[in-house]
Amino acid sequence: MKVLKFGGSSIASSENINKVINIVKNSSAETNIAVVVSALGGITDVLLNAGALACKGDESYKNSFQIIENKHIDIIRELIPVNNQSGVLGQIKKMLNTLENTLEGVFLINELSAKTSDKIVSFGELFSSFIICEALKSNGLHSELKNSQELIVTDDNFSNAAVIFSKTNKNIENFFKQNSAKIVMLPGFVAKTEQGEVSTLGRGGSDYTAAIIASAVNASVLEIWTDVSGMYTANPKFVREAFPIKNISYQEAMELSHFGAKVLYPPTIQPVLKKEISICIKNTFEPEAEGTLISKKSSNENPIKGISHIENMALITLEGGGMIGIPGISKRLFGALSTEKISVSLITQASSEYSICFAINNSDSEKATEAINKEFEYEIKQNRIEPLVVEQNNAIIALVGDHMKSHQGISGKMFSTLGKNNVNIRAIAQGASEKNISAVISHKDIKKALNTLHSEFFENQTKQLNLFVVGVGNVGGKLLEQIKQQQQYLLENLKLQVRVIALTNSKKMLFNEDGINLDTWESQLPNGEPLNMEVFHQNVTDLNYRNSIFVDNTANESVSKLYANYLKESVAVVTCNKIACSSSYNNYLNLKYLAREYNAPFLFETNVGAGLPIIDTLKNLIASGDKVTKIQAVLSGSLNFIFNNFDAETSFSDVVNEAGVQGYTEPDPRIDLSGIDVMRKILILARESGTQLELSDIKNNSFLPQSSLDADSVSDFLETLKLEAEHFNKIQQNADANNCRLKFVAEFDNGTANVGLQKIPSDHPFYNLDGSDNIVLFFTERYPIQPLIIKGAGAGADVTASGLFADIIRIGNN
Incomplete structure (x- = not known):
């Protein structure tokens, strides 16, 4: 014999009940079965609410009663053939009248004892078991209704009564010995005291009823049918990757149930545990799913169940x-x-x-x-x-x-x-x-x-990275393209699942908790919410995802001021924005401190040299005990591109415009040409080498004429480059006359730093630096004569994006 129990979600509608009828039909073809049912989905709460309102003298309890009446009558009309409805409706209306009279009594005396509450709430299971039994009969199944109140005897601790097993087991054994029905339908949750008063079994009472009956009749299995396919490795509402556990022990099931796994209530297990009767958790809406088998022993494939x-x-x-x-x-x-x-x-x-x-x-x-x-x-x-x-x-x-x-x-x-x-x-x-x-x-x-x-x-050690990306212009767009291209590779080879949860441009922001589709983000973003960085931060905080990374692809000062807020929330920060690390020394130190304190990486490799491993190499030198004595570098890919392409046949203004078109300069080219960008870079390298230095401490030997320095806008600045063409031509001619090439050089030597345009002779390592390449020479105690040289592409959206991507992967690998 098998015992099947169906919860409220399984019988919440006539459609669901028809699924239950099919399950019962298939099960009864194999053996005799006992079927225990809860109240229709949501009815228990409505009954409790009706009682509470009546006790307060609130006439709106009648509305609750009307909901209960309508729900059950509608179910009957949908389930039972018209020719058979009158008898079923007549019996339900008698029971409804009794319930209505009970509620009216509570309303009149404004008192609701636990005993009366039990009587009210018990109607849910009495209604559902009667209706479903009649529906089974209408489907040609040999079904008989037995009121569990005639079998289960309890003490008088109303609302959470304790079962008197000596009498209960005897009642159940005697009934099933004499009963010949193929299917016995029983209401769950309800019982009676030794004095014949209605009592209930408390939370999880219907499961408990089924377990009591299964134990008393020595059932082959107790099946608990619900709306999920078994007990899961974690709550699937929180963990999308959670999956059903195939096999689990009684003790493991009780532990999981105690700690919030609502599929099963711990006391349910006790009656069947003593008899070593297996429990199978099944899904009413996916009856073919394997479910979870709870038995004496579980598999030991994974020590964590x-x-x-x-x-x-x-x-x-x-x-x-x-x-x-x-x-x-x-x-x-x-x-x-x-x-x-x-x-x-x-x-x-x-x-x-x-x-x-x-x-x-x-x-x-x-x-x-x-x-x-x-x-x-x-x-x-x-x-x-x-x-x-x-x-x-x-x-x-x-x-x-x-x-x-x-x-x-x-x-x-x-x-x-x-x-x-x-x-x-x-x-x-x-x-x-x-x-x-x-x-x-x-x-x-x-x-x-x-x-x-x-x-x-x-999950086979797959690590999920959740990215919140600010700025999807040249660099940000390339970054998204690279992530899309490499997603499968990262998953298969590095066990990294990279999801972009949020994106912004200068006007809009887009969030998707499950990850933004990188094939369609460009069409989605214009339909996003208006950009608000405070709301953006709040959304990141509220989501509270593991391995969250804030990615700043802008050159915006206000965005850089938000880094501390993210680090304090244990959100890693990856940025190509140089403003934060070149701001006040105290702010730089504070960001480093917050990264350590909150275990949130703060990576800014692309601040210097785009995708070149300049900062990482410097960090490794320092960490290994070396000491930097001098740094010489060409750190501006844009300026190197400009002076490599500036000659007697091309105007300086045209070369600067071309550098902007190629994406080498910042949106405001004054940042590059004034030397500010290079000052920030050498400042960052000096700080990373262990020197306390402020931006104002760096000497800037500017090559720009005063009119360009005084320009109030980008357009005015570009206009001065045309007007001052002679100034720039003289600089170029002077270099040619000395057989030199112009390079904008940054130097750090014994605690001081300077930047400026220099004439580089042909025997210098900087002379043959082509295109937009960068080069850095590290002179250290270990490299005093022949410096450690890092050279390569130092500007451009592609290489900057790849540097950001490398920092993201570095976080994933740690």
Whole structure:
């Protein structure tokens, strides 16, 4: 014999009930079955609300009653053939009249006892079981209705009654021995006391009913049909990659259920656990899906069976020197909570006995505080115990698995994985059996923590990177193109899944929590929201994704001022914007500090040399103990392009315009030609080499005439380049006369720095620097005579984008 239980979501509509009928039909073809049903989806809540309103003297309880009546009558008319409807409708209306009279009585006396509440709420299962039984009969199935209230006997603890198994089992055994029906339909959740009063089995009561019956009849299996395909490795609402667990033990299932897996309620397992009857969790809407089998033993393919959590928890700490070595403190503490019927979900105590920390539901925190303060009033007044510390808005996250105890390092992996993603752990609990490792975290970190742990323990080490990209012009557009091109390669070879969650241009911003389609982003972005960087930051914070990276492709000062805000939220920053690292030295140091403090990488390789590994090489030199004594460099790809193409046949103005067209200069070419851009770059290199330096400390030997320096706008500046053509021609002619080439050189030597246009002779390493290439010479204690040279393309959207991409991948690989 099999026992099948169907929850409220499985019978929420006539369409769903027809699916249930097909499942029951197929099951009954193999063996006799008992079918336990919950109330129709949502009806229990409406019944409870009706009772509460009636108790308050609020006549709107009648509206709730009308909803209940309409729902059941509509279901009958949709399910039962017209010729058979009158008898079914007549019986339901009698039951509805009884319910209506009960609610009216509550309304008149403005009182709702637990006993009366049980009577009201029990109608949900009585209605549903009767209707579905009649629907089965209408489909030609041999079905008989049996009221569970005639079988299950409980004490009089109304709303959460305890089953008296000696009488209950006897009733069930006798009934099924005498019954010959192929299908027995029973309402879940409901029972009666020894005195014959209506009682209910509390939360998860329908599951419990099914387990009680399965145990009493020694069923071959208990099938619990719901709206998901089994117990999942994590809550699929939070973790999209979660998948059903094929096989799990009773103990693992209870642990997962206790920690928030709502597919099953822990007490459900107890009756069948003793008899070693398997439980199968199945999906009403995908009956062919394998589901989850719960049995005595589980497979040991993965020591972790699932990751679960409980939301809305308060963490309470009782501590003080007066607790050390004093027997009975724990007894008094938890006795006070027990008196108030407060359930404790997690407990941890320091070995010094100085503090006890425990987690309870947020809603119980005020009541718990009052009870504990009263219990320890004397010790608190004597300063032997500190005032209670209550921290709300927390959650408990738990790893569950029978075989964790035989695998070393699971705790370490769990906590290091959370730590790398800056999920702060407030408390830890782990039993000696090692079937459950629990930690208290902030409520806002639930999604990040679940996804991080699921990726670590279940997803073949694939790491997801979530990008928030500001600026999709030349560089940003190329970056997106490169990401799109390499997505599959990164996934297959580096186990990196790169998703672009947000994009902005100067006017619009676009968010997609699942990742923006990089084939269509250009058509989507114009339809996005108006750009607001505060809202953008808030969205990033609210999403709280693991491995979040803020990518700045702009040259905007206001954007650079936001880096600290992102780093404080443990969001990595990757940028080609040089303004932040060349701002005040204190701000530069603060950004570095925040990156370390919040474990959020701050990478800016493209600040100097675009995609060239200049900063990374410098960092490695310093980290290995070398010391930089001198730096000589050509750091402006745009200026190198300009002076490599400026000759007697081409005007300086035309070359500058061409550099802009090619994407070598900043949108405002004054930044390049004034030397400011190069000053920022040598400043960054000086700082990265360990020198405290400000931008104002760098000497700028400008080659521009005063009229160009004084220009108020970009157009005015470009006009001065035409008017001052003779000035630039003389500079070029002077270099040619000395058989030299013009290069804009940056130098850092013994703590001082300068930039300026220099005439480079033919025997110098800079002489043959072509196109827009950059070159850097590092003179160090290890390279005193022959410098370490880095040379290559130092400007252009493609190489700058590739440098940004390399920083993103570097974060992914760490």
